[in-house]
Amino acid sequence: MVGRIVRTADFERVLALPPRSRSAHFAAHHLPDAPSAPKKPAKASAAADLSTGDAPSCPPPVDEVPKLVLEGCWLGTVVPKRHARRAVTRNLLKRQMRAVMQDHGGSLPPGLWVLRLKAPFDRTQFRSASSEALRAAARAELALLLQRAMSPRPPGPPAGRALRAAAA
Known part of the structure; x- marks a missing residue:
């Protein structure tokens, strides 16, 4: 199963990298990492204030679960209004992105996509x-974009260094 990226910080980390694969209309960015943990501290004093403070409780909320070594893929989609003006089109493209990622999720390298x-x-x-x-x-x-993204990236200098060397 493919998870969803929901935190802005995770989107920023992934989009700061160059695309792993490109096509005429899409780009795929990848970061081999797990989603970041929330910054909010857990409220431990709330249970002590209740009259049922010692009673067994439900599992902790998802935000308070400790970060584990996670394997798998997380997907974030970016469909700007300037490229797809109608909400129907944006939703269609996002559904297709999620469906193709589900199809290829097992064969892709784990991390944030x-x-x-x-x-x-x-x-x-x-x-x-x-x-x-x-x-x-x-x-x-x-589908073609993700097939290209599955191939390993050739080692080479970062894009900025290559551009500076070509300009000199």
Whole structure:
């Protein structure tokens, strides 16, 4: 099962890296790490104030569970309004991103994944906001994107250093 990235800090960490794979409309970013723990401290004094302070309680809330060594994939989706104006289209693209990630989740390297829409689909080619043709085109392109992302990255200098060396 693929989890969801919900914290802004996790999105920022992943998007700070260059894309692992690109296609005409999408980019896939990857960080081999687990989601960050929440910064809020656990409220231990609340149980002592209750008359049932010693009684057995429910499991701790999800935010208070200690961070474990986690294996698996977490997905974040970025579909900006400037590339998909209608909410129907944005929702369709997000559903396709999640579905393709579920299909390829077991074969992808574990960690945080962000799939980002980087260019709009042609409105003259896909007239309807939620057409079957748009759904099929997005799904095929996302599948190809994740297949490319599964291949190991070749070692090399960071992009900034390579650009500075080429300019000199």
